[in-house]
Amino acid sequence: MDKVVVEVKDFNFRYRQTKRKALKNINFTVKEGSFFCIIGSNGSGKSTLCNALVGLIPHYFVGKVSGDVIIDGVSAAESSIAGLSAKIGLVFQNPFNQLSYTAGSVAEELAYGLGNRGMSREEMIKKVEYVAKLMRIEHIIHKNPLELSGGQVQRVAFGSTFIMEPRILVLDECTTQLDPLGSEEIFDIVKELNQKGITVIMVDHDMERVARCADQIMVLDQGEVVAIDTPQNIFGNPEIAAHKIGIPDFATICRVLKEKGYTDKEIEVREEETIELVKEAMAG
Numbered sequence: 001m002d003k004v005v006v007e008v009k010d011f012n013f014r015y016r017q018t019k020r021k022a023l024k025n026i027n028f029t030v031k032e033g034s035f036f037c038i039i040g041s042n043g044s045g046k047s048t049l050c051n052a053l054v055g056l057i058p059h060y061f062v063g064k065v066s067g068d069v070i071i072d073g074v075s076a077a078e079s080s081i082a083g084l085s086a087k088i089g090l091v092f093q094n095p096f097n098q099l100s101y102t103a104g105s106v107a108e109e110l111a112y113g114l115g116n117r118g119m120s121r122e123e124m125i126k127k128v129e130y131v132a133k134l135m136r137i138e139h140i141i142h143k144n145p146l147e148l149s150g151g152q153v154q155r156v157a158f159g160s161t162f163i164m165e166p167r168i169l170v171l172d173e174c175t176t177q178l179d180p181l182g183s184e185e186i187f188d189i190v191k192e193l194n195q196k197g198i199t200v201i202m203v204d205h206d207m208e209r210v211a212r213c214a215d216q217i218m219v220l221d222q223g224e225v226v227a228i229d230t231p232q233n234i235f236g237n238p239e240i241a242a243h244k245i246g247i248p249d250f251a252t253i254c255r256v257l258k259e260k261g262y263t264d265k266e267i268e269v270r271e272e273e274t275i276e277l278v279k280e281a282m283a284g
Helices: 046-053 081-085 106-116 121-134 150-162 180-195 207-213 231-235 238-243 249-259 271-283
Strands: 004-015 023-031 035-039 063-071 088-091 168-172 199-203 216-221 224-229
Touching: 004 046, 004 199, 023 046, 023 199, 023 224, 035 046, 035 207, 046 063, 046 088, 046 168, 046 199, 081 088, 088 150, 106 121, 106 150, 121 150, 150 180, 168 180, 180 199, 180 207, 199 207, 207 231, 216 231, 216 238, 224 231
Parallel strands: 035 199, 035 216, 088 168, 168 199
Antiparallel strands: 004 023, 004 063, 216 224
């Protein structure tokens, strides 16, 4: 039986001095080693949920909370942010919020969290070298973080989270500062980590990427869960578009082929399978 590493039970949150709940009766689980994606329009509660998963709610953001978030058997409300960081790490949507602003170099920025854990200098150096190579930032390792471009800061932010070796990675639109090539490089790394057993919870607006990566997708709308299912079932449901999310081109092509009677096969949402389906339809 697959181990559940994230369990959210009847979770509600309302920010101080607001009347509307940012999250309403959220319930879902994430299994160890899975790739779980969260999608929804702007203001649907995605970033708020990410903050709740890593303990920033209720320990940093103040508001009215009910329900529970359980990370690897530990309640986030009863733990500390530092304690949770050994289990789960968040890469922020805005990478500039992730810098410590106390480090004089990228190497020091990467090592910042390790120093707080009391790790030896020798072990820190090894980990910094490994993560710098993984994130392809070896050439800027001695630069001041304040001198970096947005894309470079994004890579450093991701590296500073991954270097803590959490078993669960939460990615809140973590490639907003990167060009398309850099974005794909980061997601190649994410997929590789997932294949090695790291649980990934990803918020993203690129529906093709979501369809390609996800085992399960959760759709949020105005703070509520409207669907949790496989990519095929989510993007194969024409009613999902009503929640202001995009539909991958591959799924749209398959739906049109099916509606026109060119195929009776189920809708595909991944590029390779869709191409084969189109070839079969043309040959028929």
